[in-house]
Amino acid sequence: MKSSNLGYPRIGENREWKKALEGYWAGKITEPEFLVQMEQIRLSHLQKQKDAGIDLIPVGDFTFYDHMLDLAMMFGFVPKRYEYEGGAVPLSTYFAMARGSDRAVACEMTKWFNTNYHYIVPELGDRKPTLTENKPLQAYREAKEKLGIDGKPVIVGPYTFLKLSKGFGPKELPALILQIVPLYIQVLQELTAEGVQWVQIDEPILVTSVTKDEMRTVLYIYKQLNEAVPKLRIMLQTYFDAVEHYEDVVNLPVAGVGLDFVHGLEGNLQAVKEHGFPTDKVLGAGVIDGRNIWRSDLSVKRELVETLKSIVPKESLWLQPSSSLLHVPVTVRYENELNPTVKEVLAFADEKIVEIVSLAENVVNGGEEPFAQSKTALARLNQSADRNRKEIQEAAAAFISQDVQRSSSFEQRQEIQKAWNLPPLPTTTIGSFPQTLEVRQARRKWRQGELTTEEYDQFIQKEIRKWIEIQEDIGLDVFVHGEFERTDMVEFFGEKLGGFAFTKNGWVQSYGSRCVKPPVIYGDVQFLQPMTVKESVFAQSLTNKPVKGMITGPVTILNWSFVRDDLPRSHVAFQIALALRNEVEALETAGIKMIQVDEPALREGLPMKKSAWDDYLQWAIKAFRVTTYSVADMTQIHTHMCYCEFHDFIGAIDQLDADVISIETSRSHGELVSAFHHNAYHKGIGLGVYDIHSPRVPSCEEIKEVIEHGLKALEKDQFWINPDCGLKTRGMKETVRSLANMVTATHIVRERL
Numbered sequence: 022m023k024s025s026n027l028g029y030p031r032i033g034e035n036r037e038w039k040k041a042l043e044g045y046w047a048g049k050i051t052e053p054e055f056l057v058q059m060e061q062i063r064l065s066h067l068q069k070q071k072d073a074g075i076d077l078i079p080v081g082d083f084t085f086y087d088h089m090l091d092l093a094m095m096f097g098f099v100p101k102r103y104e105y106e107g108g109a110v111p112l113s114t115y116f117a118m119a120r121g122s123d124r125a126v127a128c129e130m131t132k133w134f135n136t137n138y139h140y141i142v143p144e145l146g147d148r149k150p151t152l153t154e155n156k157p158l159q160a161y162r163e164a165k166e167k168l169g170i171d172g173k174p175v176i177v178g179p180y181t182f183l184k185l186s187k188g189f190g191p192k193e194l195p196a197l198i199l200q201i202v203p204l205y206i207q208v209l210q211e212l213t214a215e216g217v218q219w220v221q222i223d224e225p226i227l228v229t230s231v232t233k234d235e236m237r238t239v240l241y242i243y244k245q246l247n248e249a250v251p252k253l254r255i256m257l258q259t260y261f262d263a264v265e266h267y268e269d270v271v272n273l274p275v276a277g278v279g280l281d282f283v284h285g286l287e288g289n290l291q292a293v294k295e296h297g298f299p300t301d302k303v304l305g306a307g308v309i310d311g312r313n314i315w316r317s318d319l320s321v322k323r324e325l326v327e328t329l330k331s332i333v334p335k336e337s338l339w340l341q342p343s344s345s346l347l348h349v350p351v352t353v354r355y356e357n358e359l360n361p362t363v364k365e366v367l368a369f370a371d372e373k374i375v376e377i378v379s380l381a382e383n384v385v386n387g388g389e390e391p392f393a394q395s396k397t398a399l400a401r402l403n404q405s406a407d408r409n410r411k412e413i414q415e416a417a418a419a420f421i422s423q424d425v426q427r428s429s430s431f432e433q434r435q436e437i438q439k440a441w442n443l444p445p446l447p448t449t450t451i452g453s454f455p456q457t458l459e460v461r462q463a464r465r466k467w468r469q470g471e472l473t474t475e476e477y478d479q480f481i482q483k484e485i486r487k488w489i490e491i492q493e494d495i496g497l498d499v500f501v502h503g504e505f506e507r508t509d510m511v512e513f514f515g516e517k518l519g520g521f522a523f524t525k526n527g528w529v530q531s532y533g534s535r536c537v538k539p540p541v542i543y544g545d546v547q548f549l550q551p552m553t554v555k556e557s558v559f560a561q562s563l564t565n566k567p568v569k570g571m572i573t574g575p576v577t578i579l580n581w582s583f584v585r586d587d588l589p590r591s592h593v594a595f596q597i598a599l600a601l602r603n604e605v606e607a608l609e610t611a612g613i614k615m616i617q618v619d620e621p622a623l624r625e626g627l628p629m630k631k632s633a634w635d636d637y638l639q640w641a642i643k644a645f646r647v648t649t650y651s652v653a654d655m656t657q658i659h660t661h662m663c664y665c666e667f668h669d670f671i672g673a674i675d676q677l678d679a680d681v682i683s684i685e686t687s688r689s690h691g692e693l694v695s696a697f698h699h700n701a702y703h704k705g706i707g708l709g710v711y712d713i714h715s716p717r718v719p720s721c722e723e724i725k726e727v728i729e730h731g732l733k734a735l736e737k738d739q740f741w742i743n744p745d746c747g748l749k750t751r752g753m754k755e756t757v758r759s760l761a762n763m764v765t766a767t768h769i770v771r772e773r774l
């Protein structure tokens with residue numbers, strides 16, 4: 022039985038990768054210096070895997086930005102606007118595609134399947150592909166020459182690559198396949214000539230809802246590859262869920278198939294048991310979770326491996342993580358401030374690699390210790406008070422079979438809420454105002470003890486006061502306090518709730534050099550004391566205009582955290598919802614009667630397979646309702662979501678039963694307005710009227726047009742006017758001018774209503 026890995030995080034133990042990149046972009050290091058630093062990081066990651074004893078070490082998974090961008094570049098898919106002339110793609114062009122330049126906007130970026138990693142979407146329309154370099158070959162050579170590692174080159178497969186690219190219609194797909202397959206063949210032939218044993222070709226698209234027809238195309242592609250390089254052993258790798266067409270996938274003409282036995286456990290295991298596994302192939306068994314941070318109960322994993330071993334001979338079995346380890350932080354080693362009971366049950370990339378090697382060794386030689394150790398460690402946490410808050414568990418579990426609703430229907434509430442006396446097209450913002458250097462410095466000083474809590478609170482109050490005055494001057498209708506006290510919309514709440522832990526260095530790559538450090542939900546989630554009441558009440562005391570209370574919703578907190586895996590996600594969602602309901606009630610009691618519960622991550626929690634959407638939406642929507650249902654009819658519940666693609670989502674939005682929703686739309690206004698056409702939605706809705714991702718100040722005229730356009734699909738008494746999203750990353754001057762233009766534009770439109 023061999024141990025294998027599918028990919029290793031790029032960022033480094035102390036985010037050296039991010040620092041090198043940002044240093045290079047800022048001109049602090051030269052290109053040669055940058056390349057040297059990157060090589061050091063890359064090699065040290067390979068060395069770590071070698072030292073841990075991994076048999077099949079992935080090479081070529083490292084990147085300067087994103088692996089999909091690397092592939093697009095390798096095939097010469099550089100859009101015309103970057104003025105690329107052919108040949109090797111210069112580093113400046115590579116980064117221009119990733120981040121934009123003075124002359125050309127960046128390529129689009131989007132989520133990699135159901136993860137929080139974002140890839141650069143290749144644009145294929147502009148030119149015919151050619152092979153500009155063979156990156157997997159370079160990586161293979163480097164590992165061999167410098168470290169004596171006989172690596173396993175990794176490359177995203179042709180079908181996944183094409184399905185995730187844009188710039189062509191479905192009719193052009195066959196032609197593109199004909200163009201691109203020969204390039205893959207060339208890459209693979211060069212690898213064969215170099216003496217490569219195994220290559221890992223990633224086709225995660227095969228776990229999505231692909232059709233039988235599409236499977237025929239996949240078969241065609243792999244037949245071509247197999248005929249061209251019959252000696253090279255291809256490990257066709259899938260992850261993130263069970264494959265959609267098991268028999269078709271395992272019978273493709275490849276030497277091995279990698280399946281996810283964590284996130285696709287049920288489907289894949291069932292299929293293996295029912296249909297067996299081809300005797301001439303290697304099974305890459307993804308048994309250690311590549312998406313979560315928990316140490317595995319290795320004795321449970323041993324049972325799984327034993328089951329697989331009864332179907333596939335052990336010589337044909339590789340143990341590996343369920344996916345690339347890109348999605349977990351690097352190492353637990355330096356987390357010395359964590360509660361030891363929590364620390365000992367964490368496993369980041371380095372610890373997961375050790376788990377894989379240990380599992381492979383001990384299943385074969387009958388060792389017992391690692392199995393007992395992991396069991397004991399997990400039992401310690403499971404038996405701790407933090408995981409045994411019975412009242413919370415029972416209250417949360419009760420929502421599984423029970424639904425909740427506000428006491429009156431939306432129509433009844435709408436009548437009652439007329440007492441808010443808002444004008445048609447009410448103007449508001451999404452919550453945060455600019456987090457200036459001053460704000461960030463004050464927070465840092467307070468955290469380091471240079472400011473007392475009292476001084477810090479006073480500073481926050483000063484900011485709130487300033488922005489209440491600004492909102493008065495601009496003439497907005499519904500105010501916010503500005504969220505100056507928050508660094509991050511999930512961390513802020515996690516730090517104030519029971520059951521959350523925070524790591525020092527648990528960073529994962531989100532996109533490019535940007536990393537996030539998700540909170541860890543390890544225990545039962547407990548409301549301890551009001552979290553937002555003080556600031557909201559203070560803000561409301563300064564004005565006669567309504568000030569919206571502002572909290573992050575349960576599903577967003579869940580989806581942007583690492584979540585305990587001993588309970589179903591729905592239970593954890595209900596626990597968070599219950600805690601947040603306490604906050605909503607505390608706000609209401611304190612006189613805050615417009616309350617916004619942000620759910621920007623509701624949509625991104627959707628499972629990979631459409632067939633599983635309903636189940637997710639059912640509990641996710643319920644969690645939102647648990648948070649908000651108990652308020653009085655006059656209390657107006659708002660929510661906010663980022664990003665679009667709402668055409669298949671209006672039903673879900675409706676079921677949230679929020680009185681008002683605001684969504685980010687300015688970049689896709691046409692589509693959105695048409696999605697809301699035909700009276701599909703009756704509740705209050707704010708379609709973002711300008712893009713907050715750029716410092717540009719939108720003109721009054723421009724905003725007016727957007728509002729007029731929105732009015733084609735929406736009624737004047739349901740349509741709210743707001744920017745796309747929070748303004749925390751913007752500067753103060755541009756924010757004030759943009760909002761002033763927004764209010765003026767609204768007044769002009771109101772005149773004619």
Ligand code: GLN
Binds near residue numbers: 451504661746749
């Ligand atoms: N209320 C939050 C803010 O304005 C919403 C952020 C978000 O949608 N991601 O910052």
Ligand code: ZN
Binds near residue numbers: 662664745746
């Ligand atoms: Zn947003």
